[in-house]
Each structure stands twice: as C-alpha cells, then as structure tokens.
Amino acid sequence: MSSKGLWVSPTEFVRFAEPKREKSFTDHIASRSRSFDAQALGMYLPNPDPILKAQGKDITVYRDLRSQALVGGNIRRRKSAVLALERDLKRGKAPVRVERFIRDWLTDLDLDRIIRELLDASLFGFQPVELMWKPVGLQMVPEDLLGKPAEWFLYDQDNQLRFRARDAGLKGELCDPQRFIVARQDATYNNPYGFADLSMCFWPAVFMKGGLKFWVQFTEKYGSPWVIGKHPRGATSGETDLLLDSLEAMVQDAVAAIPDDASIEIVEAAGKAGSADVYRELLEYCRSEINVAMLGQNQTTEKDSNRASATAGAEVTKDIRDGDAGIVAAALNAAIRLVVDINFGESVDAPLYELWEQEEIDKTLAERDKNLTDAGVKFTPAYWARTYNLQEGDLVELPAPVEATPAVEFTEPVLRPVLDQAALDQAIADISAEQLQEQAEQALLPVIEALQQGRDGTEVLGLLAEVSPDLDATALQDRLARLMFIADTWGRLSAAADLED
Template identity: 50%
Template sequence: MMRAKGIWVGPHEFVQFGEPEKSLSAQIATRGRSIDFAGLGMYLPNPDPVLKALGRDIKVYRELRADAHVGGCIRRRKAAVKSLEWGLDRGRAKGRVARSVEAIFADLDLSRIITEMLDAVLYGYQPMEVMWGKVGGYLVPIDIVGKPADWFVYDADNLLRLRTRQDPIKGEELPPRKFLVPRQDASYDNPYGFADMSMCFWPTTFKKGGLKFWVQFTEKYGAPWVIGKHPRSASDSETSLLLDCLEDMVQDAVAVVPDDSSVEIKEAAGKTGSAEVYERLLHFCRSEVSIALLGQNQTTEASATHASARAGLEVTRDIRDGDKAIVQEAFNTLIRWVCALNFNDDARPVFEMWEQREVDMVQAQRDEILTRAGARLTRAYFMRAYSLNEDEIAQAAPPRAEDFAESDPDYADGAAALLEQAAQPTLDDWLSRVRRRIDAASDLQGLQEALLVEFAELDEAGLSKVMALAFACTDLAGRAEVQGDA
C-alpha cells in the first residue's frame, strides 16, 4: 500500500499534495500554533502598551477626558466629523431599497450615534448594539446604542465576546448582526485597534504632576515673605506671639508688634527661571496632547501665527477624513445587514459623508467679469466648478442683437468695482491688525517694532488672487476689443 504524500500542518491534520485548493485556503499561521500565544480557552488581552504597563483596562483612558485640554480636543475632533453633510448614493440599488434605507436613517438619532461611534478613535474600538424591530413588514434597526468597550473582549479567533458574570474568563458568544464595532487601525495582531488616548496618557499625567508642583511653587514664592525680628533676649512665648501676629498680618495686612521688634517684607527674587521650568513642562505636555488628537498644535497655542494656524487646520482635515471613514464603514455594514434581511438584491445604497463646499467668491467674480467681457462659459464648466447638477442650471436665452447694441463697450468701471469688492476683505484684515497694534503701543518706537513683527509673515494670498484676476481680465478685455474691431 502506497503512503500518501503530503505534509502535517498540525498535530492532527495532514494535507496531501494532491489537494492544492484545500492547502491554499487553509489558514496556517494561527494563534493556536504560535509559540507566543498560550491563552487558548481565555480571551485575547488588549496589547495596548500603556494598559499593559498599568495593568488596567480602558477605564483609565475615560478618566482622562476630565482634563480640560484633552476634553476640548476631543470635542473639536468629533465636531469636525459631525459638521459634515451625509447622504446615500443610490448607485445600482432599486428605488424601493434606496427609499427604505433612507427612511431608516431618517428615524435614527444620527448625531448621538456618530458621537458614540467616534469613541472608537479614542479607545481603539467601540461596540454599538443594534436594536432591531418590525416596521411596516421589514426588520429594521430602530436604535443603535454604544456600550462600554471594557465590557467586551476578543478571543483567539478575533471574534468579539461579552464578559459576563456567568463567563468572565472567555466571555459569551454574540449573535450575528447584533453589534457594530467601529475600530481604528485594527489588525489580526491587534483586533482592539489603536487608541489615540494612549498617546495622551503620559503627557496628561506629567502635566498634572507639573501643575501640582507649580501651584506649590507659586504658594511658596509668589507671595512676599514677612520676616519678624525680635531681641535676642525674647522668650519663646514672645517669639510665638510675634509669629501669630505675622500670620494675622499675612491674612489681614494688619498686625500689632512690640516697639522693640521689627517687621520686614521681602520679595522672592531670582525665582523666575525656576517658575519657567514648570511652565515649559505644561506647555510641552499640552502640545503633545494637541498633536496626538488634532495632528498639530498651532491652533491651540497663543504664539501661533495666522499662517501657521491655517496650515495646522489642513492637518486636522486629514485626520477628520480618517474618522469619517470609520463612521462610513460602520453604517455601510448596517446597510448590508438591512438588505440581507429584507431584500433579495446585492445592489444596495452607500452611506457617504462630505464637506459642504463653499462658493469661491473670487472665482465667481472672475466668471462674472469674463462673462461681461464676452466669454461664454459652458454648462459643463458650471457643473464642475460649482458642484451643480444639470437640472439646477437653467437654459439661458440666446443673446439678442439689440442687447449688444445697447451694451457699453467700456466695462472698466464695473470691473474695477468688482475687483475692489474682492480685495476688500484682505485689506480690512490688514487694517484691523494695524489698528490693534496702534491701540496696544505705548510709544512710536514700540509701534514700529510691533508692525515689523506683525507683518513679517504677511498673508497676501487673497490679494494675489485678486491681482491675478485683474491682469487676466485686462488681457481678455484687450483681446475682446481687438476681436470686436476685426
């Protein structure tokens, strides 16, 4: 009898070489075979380095939100996502399916749900329990509630389980389509995801310690020292009486001392450098938290310039898009469940979030000037430049000959007025900054230095756009006049 050719992939599993499909589909690198994991029958511990060092769960991260700076950064980060517009892209889905899904989202408290979902970026993962109910013959989610993440664990197969009193070690298995789990940067090695609060723990802890010592330093050296002098022959009772009088003097600024005693008040000099050490520590810790949660520290520091603050907001927008993707993925999973339970159709709508685009006034004014100069802008241009739908653009009536006859060929006055209006916001900003410096200056020399500092990094981007627009319009006006003469 011939022995089958193959390879042992486990203690009790033999794969023959004649079974290529099975050998390719089987998972070989698993925790059950790894030498680094010996926790079979138990839950998979959270590999977060801070939690491992402390021996605690994510409750310690929840306590950090009481810090004013951490809480403010969290509110700002969540508000950036909640301010986005949302909607459903129907795609190839049937109208009945799209309308049903849209009605489901209209009945949900999306503001609260999105706020709870965004806790996933803080703690790595955020279980959301879906409450199903019958509505009009369909089984639909009537509410989605965020549950404390520390109640849940992952097993060796990366499946979410609920730790209960009956099974606190391994946790109870959860039914399908019951829990949405938004996660940030989850992987096979770390199904819990990456918690941004882990980057804030030590800076916030050191900040609290530095603030404590700074307060003690302020109490010790911030107030002047009251020194009492008494004759060498004074008794202990007389010394104690003088000390009590000095304590009353510190509180009430009034004291009665013997005529042969003296009181001297001294300021704590030379301690400014020591105080700056604590202040620098606090500013460093605050900057670390801002970088961890917002991606930058420009818009939270008083020393930031207008240009650097605007650059910092661009970094925050990238992080906002990452948070938005987590929310979109969770809602699209919910849509997939709804369609699987109620509709026999693979085509389904897609949940999307986007930023409401503001109309660029400089571009709009440029288009108006070009139109007056004779340029004809197409419908495709308006749809692309202003994000308009085709049915939102009315068909313009063809121009009449008398309109050209009555038009004024010299449109310089109108163009100048529009250009002046476009440049006014930039000029108003410059004048307001100059006015603030003048009000704060004590002398002409100080005013000169302040103006040099204020306009060292002058943001002339707005005015540059207007000047470029003026040159472009002038060039086009000349071309139109030459063409008209021809």
C-alpha cells in the same frame, strides 16, 4: 467498487474524485493556536495597548483624561469637525426601492448622537454598537444604534467580539454579528482592539497634571512676599509663638499686634523667575504633545505660530477629520448591509452612506461647469438649482435670444416653412419665364455695355463702378430666392413620397 480511481500499485489505490490535500485553502496556516505567542495560551486576547499593559487597567483610565480641559477640548473639536461635514445616502447600484427603504429608516434615527458615539472609536481604539431591532410591517429594522462601553467587551483568540457577561466566565459571551457592529481605528489581525489616540495623551497629561501641582505650590511659596518677625534674644517660647500668630494674622488680614521691642520685615522673593520658567516650559511641552496627538499638529493652538504654519496645520487636521469620517461611514455601511441582507437578501446591492466637505465639492464642480460653459455648453436653471442647492427665485431666467434671419444670398437658399399646398402653388404661379427674362436683361444691360466699351480689366471695373449705383437687381434677387426655395421644397416632398412608397 463505488469510487473511481486507479491502482498505481498492487497495494495503493488513488481516487480521482477525492484528491489528497493536506490543508484547505481557506484555513489559517499562521494562527495563534500554532504560534509560540504567550497571548495565545490564555482564554481571551488581552488588549496589547502598552499603556494599559503597564498600568494593569482597562480603557477606563482613558475616560478620566476627558475631564482635562485640553484633552476634552480637542475631542470636542474633532467630533464637531466630522459633524460639520455634509452627509447623505448614495444609491450607487442599489435598487430604487432599497435606497428609499434605507433612507426612510435613517430618517428616524438620531444620527448626530450615533456619529458622536461612533467617533469614540478613534479615542479608545474600538467602539461596539448594539442594534436594537424591531418589526416594521413585514420588515425588520434597527430601532436604534446604541454605543456600549468598550471596557465591557473583549476579543478571543479567533478575533471574535465577546461580551464580559457575569455568567459567561473569563472567556465571555460570543456577540451575535447581526446584533453588534464595531467601529475600529487601525485594527489588525494582531490587534483587533484598534489603536487608541488617547494612549498618546496619557503620559503628557499625567506630567502636565503633576507639573501644574508643583507649579501651584511654587507660586504659593514664592509668589507672595515673606513676612519675617524679629524678637529679642531672650524672648521665651510663648512670646515667640505669639509673634508667629501675629504674623499669620498679618498675612491674612494685613493687621498684627506685636511687642514694642519686636520688629517685622517684609522680604520679596527674588531670583526665582528662572525656576518658574522651568514649570512653564514643562506645561507648554505637555500641551504641545497632546495637541500633536489629538490634532496631528500644534500650529493652530500655539501662540508662536504664524499664518503659513497655521494654514499647513489646518490641512493636517482635515486629514485626521477625513479619517474619523471614514470610521463613521464604515460602521454605518455595515449596519446598512445587515438591514439589506435581512430584508432583501445578501445578493442585493446596498446603498452607501458617505460624508464629504461641500466646499471642496462645490469648488470642483464650479471649475468644471465654468470650463464647459466656456466651451459652449448651456445648462438649464434646474441643473444650477439642483447642483448648488439654490432656492426658488435665486436664478433670473432670461428670455431666449431671438436669432436674426440671415440676409438672402444667391448661394444660400432660404428655408421657410411651407404652410400648405395652395401657398406653394401660388408661389410657383407668381413666377413666369417672361418676367424673369425681362428682369435679367434689365439688370445685365449696363454690365454688357461696360464690357463692350472697355479696353482692359481696370477700365471695365471703373465703368461698372459708375453704373452700379443705378443697378436695380432687387427684384431679380427676390425671384431667384423664390425659385431656390421652391426647388428645395419640391425635392423634400419628393423624397418623403419615395420613402412612403
């Protein structure tokens, strides 16, 4: 028998090498193919956006909103905020040659345009980008990253991106993961299309457009004075029509010719200010809703906001900017990962592309460097120039301070460099025991006499104070310092000789 196992009964054999399993650990248990979801019955997964489902359209309807001044201005503001960030490639754990290769490749790309196209993911939920590969020597790199219209693509039941090709039917053509990357906002398993911020602007934009139309009609109707013509009771229809034509000409040209028995009266529209305020409040409400949807707040755009509320609103806008920057960084890092996998292998670490606000980084570094400097750390001019992007000539290099040589004390040996052995021998020869004894007796003689004459400690101190101005111990101090220096030097030389032996 080829299989190893055990007969647990006369009719049942259990193999050791083939354990019985009902489901693999990598298979989905809760999947669309096994659920009662009505969307799972179709050939592809429709976009669950409630606005698109209600309208029965694709995201093309959101592109029309960009032509409105308020929506288009907020879109431009969000994209400009991300483009204003500092951005660079961080090597991390990637090899140096890989980091240089990726950096050279990114230099040849129009990153500003690519980032603008990637930021459409926050507007429409997702943004497919096609990688246009080309050979460069022995390597393959994308020549360009082109954002394609999101309405050309869909997701299938397995959350795989497909292209709506004419010859591929309703299911679409499966996209090669090495040819396409997708930037998405808040994408989930249930909604791989992501969340479109413009979906929050649809109805406010529609109501704003309709309210503006009725407001214009209201202004045309009640904004100008009414010209009323009066004709005699017995006037014929022809005479009445002639008077109306004259009134119409009067409104346009301010000149009219009427019969002498007719009259004209100009009446101002009064009591309609409240009706005009209704349209104005509707438009302001729609504006506020669009600003909240696109910027997260309306304090930086409304006239009634104060400094505190505008500052708080700007912080919310920065959070949305950082979220958009995260979408861009994730998409670019996915493209970098593909380039590294194809050219260097899947096991090689890839560098990361990051976006950040330089002002916040500079503030953090400045506080850290200040604390280290106060603690005694000294940074070189090269560090300041590299960290804070300073140019040549911005820093004035001061000469290093010269440390003063401490005064010679009896308890502190003076360590001076030994020039050669002859100088050391000469220093030893200059000092004789007789000279040292003579100078010591001369310096200590007044002290001994003061001790012999004194009766107590206070009187001895007084006598010492009297004789101290005449005490000349300079020569003795100098010779003692020489002896200490010679002893220290001789000890060092002896220790070095022992180590060599």
